[in-house]
Amino acid sequence: MSEKFVHPYIPNSNPKIQREMLEAINVQDIEELFASLPDDHRFKGNLELPKPLLSEASLKKHVHGILAKNQTSSEYLSFLGGGCWNHHVPAICDEIANRSEFLTAYAGEPYEDHGRFQALFEYTSMMAELLDVDVVNVPTYDGSQAAATALRMACRITNRPEVLVAGSTAPNRLSAIEGYLYPDIKVKHIAFDPASGLMNMDDLSGKISKETGAVYLENPAYLGYMETQIQTISALAHQNGALSVAWADPSTLGILKPPSNYEVDLTCGEIQPLGLHMAMGGSRGGFIGSPDEERFIQEYPSRLFGIAPTTHNEWGFGDVAWERTSFANRENPREFVGTASALWGITAGVYLALLGPEGMRKLGENCLKRTAYALNKLSALSGVKAPAIGRNFFKEFAINFDDTNKSVREINNQLMENGIMGGHDLSKQYPQLGESALYSFTEVHSKEDIDCLVSVLESIIRR
Amino acid sequence: MRKRKALLFEMGRSGRQGYSLPSCDVPEKPLDELIPQNMKRTEPPEMPELSEVEVVRHYTELSTRNFGVDTGFYPLGSCTMKYNPKVNEEVAVLPGFAYLHPCQPDKTAQGALELYYNMEQHLKELTGMKRFTMQPAAGAHGELTGLMVIQAYHRHRDDHKRNKVLIPVTAHGTNPATVTMAGYEVVQIPSDERGNVDLEALKEAVDENTSALMLTNPSTLGLFEEEIIDVAKVVHNAGGLLYYDGANLNAIMGYTRPGDMGFDVVHLNIHKTLSTPHGGGGPGSGPVGVNDRLIPFLPVPLVDKIDDQFYFDYDLPESIGKVHSFYGNFGVVIKAYNYVCMMGAKGLKQASTDAVINANYLSSLLKKNYHIPYDRIRKHEFVLSAKPELKKGASAGDIAKALLDRGFHPPTVYFPLIVEEALMTEPNDTESKETLDAYAQAMEEIARDIDEDAEKVAASPHHTVVGRLDEVRAARNPILRWQKE
Numbered sequence: 014m015s016e017k018f019v020h021p022y023i024p025n026s027n028p029k030i031q032r033e034m035l036e037a038i039n040v041q042d043i044e045e046l047f048a049s050l051p052d053d054h055r056f057k058g059n060l061e062l063p064k065p066l067l068s069e070a071s072l073k074k075h076v077h078g079i080l081a082k083n084q085t086s087s088e089y090l091s092f093l094g095g096g097c098w099n100h101h102v103p104a105i106c107d108e109i110a111n112r113s114e115f116l117t118a119y120a121g122e123p124y125e126d127h128g129r130f131q132a133l134f135e136y137t138s139m140m141a142e143l144l145d146v147d148v149v150n151v152p153t154y155d156g157s158q159a160a161a162t163a164l165r166m167a168c169r170i171t172n173r174p175e176v177l178v179a180g181s182t183a184p185n186r187l188s189a190i191e192g193y194l195y196p197d198i199k200v201k202h203i204a205f206d207p208a209s210g211l212m213n214m215d216d217l218s219g220k221i222s223k224e225t226g227a228v229y230l231e232n233p234a235y236l237g238y239m240e241t242q243i244q245t246i247s248a249l250a251h252q253n254g255a256l257s258v259a260w261a262d263p264s265t266l267g268i269l270k271p272p273s274n275y276e277v278d279l280t281c282g283e284i285q286p287l288g289l290h291m292a293m294g295g296s297r298g299g300f301i302g303s304p305d306e307e308r309f310i311q312e313y314p315s316r317l318f319g320i321a322p323t324t325h326n327e328w329g330f331g332d333v334a335w336e337r338t339s340f341a342n343r344e345n346p347r348e349f350v351g352t353a354s355a356l357w358g359i360t361a362g363v364y365l366a367l368l369g370p371e372g373m374r375k376l377g378e379n380c381l382k383r384t385a386y387a388l389n390k391l392s393a394l395s396g397v398k399a400p401a402i403g404r405n406f407f408k409e410f411a412i413n414f415d416d417t418n419k420s421v422r423e424i425n426n427q428l429m430e431n432g433i434m435g436g437h438d439l440s441k442q443y444p445q446l447g448e449s450a451l452y453s454f455t456e457v458h459s460k461e462d463i464d465c466l467v468s469v470l471e472s473i474i475r476r
Numbered sequence: 477m478r479k480r481k482a483l484l485f486e487m488g489r490s491g492r493q494g495y496s497l498p499s500c501d502v503p504e505k506p507l508d509e510l511i512p513q514n515m516k517r518t519e520p521p522e523m524p525e526l527s528e529v530e531v532v533r534h535y536t537e538l539s540t541r542n543f544g545v546d547t548g549f550y551p552l553g554s555c556t557m558k559y560n561p562k563v564n565e566e567v568a569v570l571p572g573f574a575y576l577h578p579c580q581p582d583k584t585a586q587g588a589l590e591l592y593y594n595m596e597q598h599l600k601e602l603t604g605m606k607r608f609t610m611q612p613a614a615g616a617h618g619e620l621t622g623l624m625v626i627q628a629y630h631r632h633r634d635d636h637k638r639n640k641v642l643i644p645v646t647a648h649g650t651n652p653a654t655v656t657m658a659g660y661e662v663v664q665i666p667s668d669e670r671g672n673v674d675l676e677a678l679k680e681a682v683d684e685n686t687s688a689l690m691l692t693n694p695s696t697l698g699l700f701e702e703e704i705i706d707v708a709k710v711v712h713n714a715g716g717l718l719y720y721d722g723a724n725l726n727a728i729m730g731y732t733r734p735g736d737m738g739f740d741v742v743h744l745n746i747h748k749t750l751s752t753p754h755g756g757g758g759p760g761s762g763p764v765g766v767n768d769r770l771i772p773f774l775p776v777p778l779v780d781k782i783d784d785q786f787y788f789d790y791d792l793p794e795s796i797g798k799v800h801s802f803y804g805n806f807g808v809v810i811k812a813y814n815y816v817c818m819m820g821a822k823g824l825k826q827a828s829t830d831a832v833i834n835a836n837y838l839s840s841l842l843k844k845n846y847h848i849p850y851d852r853i854r855k856h857e858f859v860l861s862a863k864p865e866l867k868k869g870a871s872a873g874d875i876a877k878a879l880l881d882r883g884f885h886p887p888t889v890y891f892p893l894i895v896e897e898a899l900m901t902e903p904n905d906t907e908s909k910e911t912l913d914a915y916a917q918a919m920e921e922i923a924r925d926i927d928e929d930a931e932k933v934a935a936s937p938h939h940t941v942v943g944r945l946d947e948v949r950a951a952r953n954p955i956l957r958w959q960k961e
Contacts, residue, residue: 020819115544
């Protein structure tokens with residue numbers, strides 16, 4: 014028998030208790046319980062893992078040591094965005110996300126998990142208002158998965174094998190979308206105008222065909238500018254029997270029209286801006302919204318929560334069209350549903366409940382005005398081309414530094430020395446933009462912060 | 477006493493606010509100059525208007541109407557609902573992690589990269605695999621990533637005919653959907669009378685079109701595949717690869733490793749085995765490990781180090797690309813890392829030992845009143861069949877609801893499909909003997925109640941916060957969102 018030790022997480026690890034239990038099941042030695050493991054495949058050594066720390070105090074010391082090697086936006090003034098944004102996270106969001114009844118729950122039914130069902134129903138209802146759609150799913154892993162699933166849904170609905178995707182789509186997202194759609198759905202890219210960034214309508218007209226299941230666009234685009242042709246793109250998709258799918262940033266929708274207002278069929282996006290920490294890009298959830306039509310409902314792989322009144326006339330909640338999910342339809346599934354981002358759905362709901370319509374409008378105004386101010390200031394710097402592409406920006410834009418004779422890397426290094434994290438280096442993702450970086454400005458950036466960036470940049474460029 | 481809970485939409489008043497945004501201190505510009513014509517929202521969304529305290533009370537009350545591991549025993553089969561250590565929560569939300577941006581230069585995120593790197597070393601050791609990616613956000617995502625890697629491997633060898641994936645009927649529930657998503661055809665493999673993969677049926681099904689076999693070992697019956705050596709041989713001899721679904725790794729840590737059993741790809745559910753909370757359905761994390769020949773196909777980036785500097789390596793020309801917007805659920809990885817540190821090799825083996833003892837102990841208690849098919853020594857879970865109870869008038873689903881009335885979370889019901897009226901029960905390592913005894917006692921009472929008045933049991937639950945749902949009315953008229961009358 015292996016040597017025992019009493020671990021605080023393992024109540025029966027005390028040898029005396031263990032003996033009692035083994036006796037109850039009529040087993041002399043623990044090894045008998047593992048006799049079905051073929052001897053050849055038994056692991057006979059000791060796993061080379063660190064010695065157990067056993068105490069919270071030692072664990073915290075260890076992890077704090079690792080932590081200390083990170084530099085974050087809590088100490089630095091950061092202008093990084095590009096799919097993960099530095100919005101303020103209200104304290105209540107963390108508080109509710111850490112309620113252990115939500116945190117440590119899982120797949121309960123509407124009876125014992127009435128709270129989770131209601132919170133997610135309210136989240137989807139508020140999202141539906143914000144997106145101006147009838148139906149919103151329980152969150153997917155992230156926005157990339159939501160976009161890919163929306164495209165898969167469109168192809169199933171139209172029974173067509175190909176999608177046309179805006180060439181300006183965020184590169185990471187595009188890579189993930191292509192992976193999700195492979196091998197049965199072909200992804201073709203539509204060119205974008207090098208100056209305006211807008212979708213090249215000639216290229217779209219040339220590529221759209223009877224094979225096209227969906228046309229996909231993003232607003233705002235990854236490089237920060239607004240796509241002003243959504244209505245036209247959507248109409249062209251419809252004329253050709255395809256659906257239109259649009260990516261929207263929910264933080265814009267208190268002040269910008271949602272895609273559904275341009276006849277877009279499926280809206281998708283990422284909920285990280287709604288009260289979720291950046292956390293190295295690891296606190297995310299995706300949404301899909303659509304009209305309340307059978308052809309859409311039946312193609313959602315995700316759970317959809319609806320109202321199911323109880324025998325006592327209370328608000329009860331349940332799964333709508335459960336039989337379409339891979340939980341119920343194991344033999345003939347469309348796409349899987351499983352553990353995704355439920356807790357972040359609840360948290361985003363808390364955020365929306367706090368902000369309400371007026372808060373969302375003010376959030377939008379804040380981003381727009383700060384970004385406009387930053388653009389105005391930065392474009393005045395000599396050698397700086399801001400914006401590098403597009404016009405009409407919500408909370409980010411690309412800046413080109415070619416005429417400063419400095420690389421983004423050099424500039425960002427020098428900004429770091431001054432306590433600033435510069436924009437995301439685009440030189441690898443978009444070689445055609447030269448030495449460019451994507452700068453993001455949200456409600457957390459004050460005038461003083463922006464002025465500080467401008468003056469430090471100015472001195473770096475002059476050096 | 478039952479109390480009706482209002483919807484958010486029934487609360488609040490026009491003009492209330494729960495936000496405190498910084499005031500806009502930059503020079504004002506008219507919005508019409510900043511938003512293109514016709515792109516400005518005209519109708520505000522009809523969301524509730526609430527103060528902070530109303531929001532806090534609403535969600536706090538909802539949380540009390542929820543059941544988590546911290547509430548009580550949660551023997552949900554194949555979900556490993558073990559205790560989620562509190563210190564891990566504290567660490568994961570520290571500013572040094574929460575305020576990290578994924579696009580920061582590597583040199584400014586050395587702590588995060590080091591943690592990823594360390595975690596990968598630990599997972600390699602635990603499983604016997606050669607490299608891991610942490611990008612998959614949960615188990616099914618890990619499955620899909622694993623299959624994409626397998627697909628890329630076959631494709632790279634110009635072997636394009638392999639269009640089938642074999643799945644035993646006792647495999648983890650999401651497998652068939654994953655296979656479909658990856659563009660493969662599903663071939664189901666039956667079980668033999670001992671609950672193992674039917675080796676003869678497997679031999680028959682395997683051919684030059686076999687891409688892989690996805691195996692959950694121990695299976696969802698809680699049984700270790702006794703003929704795993706032969707199973708591996710059959711698949712490998714046909715040129716197929718062997719995929720390990722790690723949903724049930726909690727049974728075997730330190731006893732055997734998928735890599736040593738001959739598996740080519742492994743996914744782990746670290747939100748199960750390595751103790752991180754399930755979040756009511758995520759975030760989870762499903763790292764994927766591979767053996768040497770599959771490393772080139774893993775998603776980008778991997779984390780490597782030169783001297784003492786850690787970095788993201790994007791230089792993988794054969795990679796399947798990205799499967800997540802960034803690097804997966806970082807917070808979950810931190811929590812699991814903490815768990816591994818607290819447990820060490822010894823603690824992890826002890827966890828598996830106790831998970832197996834607990835499952836065998838609880839099944840021996842329940843056997844007195846219920847039928848347990850495939851009754852042999854099991855690993856971490858077992859499946860009851862409520863077929864005899866159904867004949868008396870109470871189904872597996874009714875028993876589950878009767879358990880709720882007694883303060884226990886029910887097991888997984890109606891899965892695996894090969895057991896009729898299944899109650900898949902996984903007690904895991906963090907439950908005390910007293911809890912297991914109390915659960916067995918409750919199950920005994922339910923069995924007695926079914927004998928005395930099955931109809932009453934079938935009408936459960938009687939003591940939950942809401943009454944029985946009117947599912948007929950809900951199905952006839954589905955209401956998918958709140959809307960003003």
